[in-house]
Amino acid sequence: AVESVAQVCSNCGVCMGEYFCRACKFFDDDVDKEQYHCKDCGICRVGGKDNFFHCKKCGSCYSVTLRDKHVCIEGSMKNNCPICYEYLFDSLRESSVLRCGHTMHLQCFHEMLKHDKFTCPMCSVSIFDMEKFLRALDAEIEAKFLHMGKGWIVCNDCWDTTRVYPGMAGQRKCCHCQSYNTCRVAPSVLPA
16 A cells, blocks of 8 residues: 655554655754755755755855845856856855856865965955955055056956056056956956
8 A cells, every 4th residue: 555655654663764755755863964944945954954044035045144134146056166067046055156156076176275365256346355465566566667668457346447547657556446356358348
């Protein structure tokens, strides 16, 4: 006879798993994972319900340390990791939310840092507060007085454009947010 899915078999009394989710029809004996079901995500997650919250706008569960401290991007976890291309939403690997709101696996984030990549692979925004670094870079540029020639730069952090001239100190520096995370652009590609 076919019986409905349950944690304990109605015929023999055997427990199918220490953790049981009726919604997902999921069983697991390793409760050290601290599984819980998120109704909003529609799946079971690991790590303990008290350690996570569901962000309605992003559409995923995040660590409580990110509550009111992350930039929301709708469906940001319903994408592949930009480094390893594994789907993030149901991945068992820990994820990281960057300052810009884009997401990736924490392990991939650390690999990126090992290779001296300090900008988001999706939008090029700086992944850290670069203030101390930028002050040191200002001093170095002042001492060397670099010359790039006349042209335009666009900032990858605030998206502002700046006109640069020969002889300007700090010709790679955004005049709006003071970041050096810039690139040269031709006037024809400037936003209208």
